[in-house]
Amino acid sequence: MPQKPNVIFFFSDQQRWDTVGCYGQKLNVTPNLDRLAKNGIRFENAFTCQPVCGPARACIQTGKYATEIGCYRNDIALPLNEKTLAHYYKEAGYEVAYMGKWHLASTGEEMDYKTKPIPPERRGGYDGYYRTADVLEFTSHGYNGYVYDENMKRVDFKGYRPDCITDFAVDFIKNRNNKKPFFIFLSHIEPHHQNDRNRYEGPEGSKEKFKDYEEPGDLKGTAGDWRENYPDYLGCCHSLDYNVRKLMNALKDQEIDDNTVVIYTSDHGSHFKTRNNEYKRSCHDGCIRIPMIAWGPGFEGGRVINELVSLIDIPPTLLACAGIEKPAQMKGRPLQELLKSDVQNWPQEVFLQISESQVGRAVRTKKWKYSVRALDKDGWNDSWSDTYVEDCLYDLENDPFEKNNLVTDAKYKNVRENLKQILKRRMKEAGEPVPVILPQN
Numbered sequence: 001m002p003q004k005p006n007v008i009f010f011f012s013d014q015q016r017w018d019t020v021g022c023y024g025q026k027l028n029v030t031p032n033l034d035r036l037a038k039n040g041i042r043f044e045n046a047f048t049c050q051p052v053c054g055p056a057r058a059c060i061q062t063g064k065y066a067t068e069i070g071c072y073r074n075d076i077a078l079p080l081n082e083k084t085l086a087h088y089y090k091e092a093g094y095e096v097a098y099m100g101k102w103h104l105a106s107t108g109e110e111m112d113y114k115t116k117p118i119p120p121e122r123r124g125g126y127d128g129y130y131r132t133a134d135v136l137e138f139t140s141h142g143y144n145g146y147v148y149d150e151n152m153k154r155v156d157f158k159g160y161r162p163d164c165i166t167d168f169a170v171d172f173i174k175n176r177n178n179k180k181p182f183f184i185f186l187s188h189i190e191p192h193h194q195n196d197r198n199r200y201e202g203p204e205g206s207k208e209k210f211k212d213y214e215e216p217g218d219l220k221g222t223a224g225d226w227r228e229n230y231p232d233y234l235g236c237c238h239s240l241d242y243n244v245r246k247l248m249n250a251l252k253d254q255e256i257d258d259n260t261v262v263i264y265t266s267d268h269g270s271h272f273k274t275r276n277n278e279y280k281r282s283c284h285d286g287c288i289r290i291p292m293i294a295w296g297p298g299f300e301g302g303r304v305i306n307e308l309v310s311l312i313d314i315p316p317t318l319l320a321c322a323g324i325e326k327p328a329q330m331k332g333r334p335l336q337e338l339l340k341s342d343v344q345n346w347p348q349e350v351f352l353q354i355s356e357s358q359v360g361r362a363v364r365t366k367k368w369k370y371s372v373r374a375l376d377k378d379g380w381n382d383s384w385s386d387t388y389v390e391d392c393l394y395d396l397e398n399d400p401f402e403k404n405n406l407v408t409d410a411k412y413k414n415v416r417e418n419l420k421q422i423l424k425r426r427m428k429e430a431g432e433p434v435p436v437i438l439p440q441n
Helices: 031-039 053-062 085-091 161-175 226-253 311-321 335-339 410-429
Strands: 006-012 041-047 095-101 130-133 143-148 154-160 182-187 260-266 292-295 303-310 350-354 360-364 368-373 387-395 436-438
Touching (some): 006 226, 006 311, 031 226, 031 260, 031 292, 053 085, 053 311, 085 182, 085 311, 095 161, 143 161, 154 161, 161 226, 226 260, 260 311, 303 311, 303 335, 311 335, 350 410, 387 410
Parallel strands (some): 006 182, 041 303, 095 130, 095 182
Antiparallel strands (some): 041 292, 350 360
16 A cells, blocks of 8 residues: 655745745746746645734644634634644644744743743644744744754754754654654744844845845835845745755655655735735735645646635645545635546635734635725724624726725725625634624715
């Protein structure tokens, strides 16, 4: 009987889709990802389901929407009774390993593991090789830092952070004695901004190397802080790409590359303070559209899939790689379905929940973006509302950079009504009460 494939989930943080060459980036930022896409599968229209770090990770681990889990914003620990990817993989006979950022162990001051070792019960079932910090940006900078191992011992690293975090994955691949197939969750923080320094920290030389970037269309003519940060942002992405190659070489050296699936994506993007006063937490493509590339058994041929796909589809996809049937509580669908010629009833929209900056909800189709927000709710303390007000409507075919909000234009009343009904249906499917949605005055 053939060995089940190994599975590696390579997760970046705050990476826009257009940083990657096969998505249109003109500078030589991601040659290795481009090569994976050329031989694997690229998902052209991929989006987050929650443009905030912690909630997106809760969705990935459980396959459920953030409000279903209770992790609707940062600084809420994953409930101990949630079944995660690690649990499913172990039940299927896999060894599991985790490296990098977790962001699901802490809740306020009463349960604060942001810079401390995470106790075993707070690791979401990842009980094997473990080199992790709950909030990696608090235990490290672009260069140098520390994580903790499976025995709660501090492990210092010196060098550029993505290189060091990937080295842990390479160490696991090269030195494991277990004959079981493995699942690696490799959770980078790049290209996320460094909070305490209020900047993006690319590797040395990034400002010069990527100074001739083409301005992304949504950022052109805006304020924000992208002008001073974009070269370093691309430098972060280039480093991640270098580490994709390092990982692939390790698989080849161990002669397991032909039986390993690699899936690369990000939790959300960045609009560089052009839509609100920080980098995400809005409905705009700059912070919700992400790269998504799959390579390995079941993901061959260099195809481009144009259907809309969501981060919520990743958990059942990862399980399907190991032959694990999608659990009933998971909301997404395995992306493998889109590789079949007879795929049925694939959603024509993606749904997202927005927190912290607002209590917001949105749907995006290929043509339209429609979002609502609860005006009397607080995005940090409230997870939902029974009443929302229309906030944004964009015609993405004619306004791809979302410069012209049509939400109060009477000509689009019927469009808004149709999208409202779609949004209500998606909210109900996510376990939310069906709300009242009011027009913007």
